[in-house]
Amino acid sequence: MIVDEILVLKEVSYKENDKILHVLSRTRGKIQLISKGAKKSNSHLINASQLFAYSKCYMTVSRDMYIITSADLIDNFYNLKNNMDAFFNGNYILELIGFVAQENEVDFRIFDMTVSVLHFLSTMSKDFDKLTAAYELKLVSMLGYKPDFRHCITCGNEINENSKFSIKDGGLLCPDCVNSGSGINVTYSEILTMEKILKTKFESIGSIEVNQKILQIIRNFLFYYIGKDNFTTLKLL
Ligand SMILES: [Zn+2]
Structure with missing residues (x-):
């Protein structure tokens, strides 16, 4: 047994x-x-x-x-069914983890985190997109692609101003190094927000101000490293 x-x-x-x-x-x-x-x-x-x-x-x-x-x-996260937005986000999480998880490849942290995000999607009344973004960023970090929000990936200098975020290179480029790679312009405040999303527990995610651009960067970052972006459930979101 x-x-x-x-x-x-x-x-x-x-x-x-x-x-x-x-x-x-x-x-x-x-x-x-x-x-x-x-x-x-x-x-x-x-x-x-x-x-x-x-x-x-x-x-x-x-x-x-x-x-x-x-x-x-x-x-059974029953309350997911009472809110379309929470329900669609929950379905996307299932499809996402179904793609990412491998047979006999064990990571109980990912299991526990998945159960936890479904719990908060089903019990909170808003912030579903923030919860999902936090899940995406924590997931890609657990898979080994944790971005460093403190240092430039090229020269290693500390980041303390507006920079570029390079998905392909897996992190930030400081103003001195922006020409060595391509990336998305991000303000220092947006950088701090992404770091907060990565470190904050799901239950406190509502306290973080998150804009659409950050949600999109996180999703694109995840999709780049898992090698898939056409999730069926995303069409419902
Ligand atoms: Zn640099």
Whole structure:
């Protein structure tokens, strides 16, 4: 018997009464599970077998396939469904992590952060775009592309004025080095804001003033390093 925490990223109908769940697991990375009888209204697996379900799951393995035997729902982020904006952001997070996460590649920090951002998307009444941007920036940093908001990537000098942010080079270019690479003009205040987004916990994200340009830079930065920008759920946002 295997016990793990799982988050359902995608549910696929299988046979008459079953579902195949694509899940992010806390200690096994992205895996697929068979949830037998999950489509029946009296199934004890019904709650844990829905999109967004986060549960403690008991499973066995048979021929490389995980099979759920029982599950205790921890949260289903139900309130996401009460706000379209929160719901679309939540769907985008699932699609994003479904793309980024690899089978058997374990990073429980990413799992915990994903559950956490869904929690705040479902309990806060605004700032969904800021929450998502914070998730994107923290995620790309955990993947190994953490931008240094304090130093120039070329000369190493401390940044304390307007500079350029180069997505391709992964950081800031000070005024002396702007000619050595291309980038987006950012004010010192915008630089400090991006650093704050990276360091602030989700629950305090509402206190940061964020403009559209910063949201776009963060998203483009993430997309550049994960090598994908055409997420279906983004068309809904
Ligand atoms: Zn420099």
